[in-house]
Amino acid sequence: MTATQPSHRRGQAVDAAIIEATLGVVAEQGTFQIRIDDVAERAGVNKTTIYRRYDSAEELVLAAVLHNAAAGIPMPDTGTLRGDLDALVRMVRAALTDPLGRALMQASGGGPLDELRRRYWAERFELASELIDRAAERGECAPVDDAAARIEALVAPIHFRIIQLAGVADDSLLAATVDRVIEELPSDDGSDR
Amino acid sequence: MTATQPSHRRGQAVDAAIIEATLGVVAEQGTFQIRIDDVAERAGVNKTTIYRRYDSAEELVLAAVLHNAAAGIPMPDTGTLRGDLDALVRMVRAALTDPLGRALMQASGGGPLDELRRRYWAERFELASELIDRAAERGECAPVDDAAARIEALVAPIHFRIIQLAGVADDSLLAATVDRVIEELPSDDGSDR
């Protein structure tokens, strides 16, 4: 029965444990207002060690979220606009249903997390705009200059249902939302709808 | 120079002062996480007096919000569906821009405030559904059985822009949202759009 868990881990191992524990606690509590002691216990690390790395609890949470979001954002490419938006809308639902996603969406207080959330959406809107641009290149619709706004219109109903109403975004809601956005795109021959 | 502010007010006067101070602090801080000492100071009342009325800070906040929301919900009645929805959408924008409204929308943690917010929306959706029902009676559109869902579709984009993106919901966004909802209503002759 050898000690599988060394009593004094170091460097990267501790770093990883702390970040992982932070994300775990956030997910469990559903909030970014976590207790440092909880994180310390979960990471099998002393509170002091955490404070040696991060000046405050807020900084720790911020670092954990950034670490988690570092895993790029894969955009769908199914060949059709409907296929892409369908996949996108499912990704959005999954992200908002996830405890960490929920926590990020509900972060408030005007702190750095609010700023982070804004950049989160801006970044994704920018990337998702390409889906519409590609559709235009394929001739599925005429080019638009407000693609980001149309992605926003795609996300808003799903976000409202899940986050604000704490309800479920079933497939019919997703489909209806995709339909609506596609119908509002100008057709390739120049006529609107 | 008589004492205009008696040093020991009583009963209703203290009640009102506490509720008002609570709402004021919430509006200033933009959060429901307020300091009882702040409320006490602002109300010109001792902390003990507050705890004699409310068991916890959360209960106080809840009472204050309920008191504030007690002022009924006037629904527009302009004679046309577009006029009604236009007015409604402006009311929504005003409510979400207001500090108290923002705070309520961002309340989280699974507490009673979440529940309160859900009832807040359910209540308003129910009332606003009448706007569409009345439009159907006037022959502006065919009757629908999912009026509440259509009101939700009206609110979601405005909410997302203001609360989630911390942006401005300008008149063009409001108009576009109203247009969209009206266009999706089945026309009176039975054909859709």
Next chain:
DNA sequence: AACTATTGCAACCTCGAGTTGCGTTAGGCG
């Protein structure tokens, strides 16, 4: 004027954030 409920006040408890000093350990290096 006396009585009672309400309020003010000061002191206290609890809990979590964040800090400090020191002892202990891991791991590199001669």
Next chain:
DNA sequence: CGCCTAACGCAACTCGAGGTTGCAATAGTT
């Protein structure tokens, strides 16, 4: 192998905010 040092554990501390308690002061009532 033994030493040296940076990283970690540990216990005790400060500090601010939530919440409590006992008692004195005050307002309204009779």
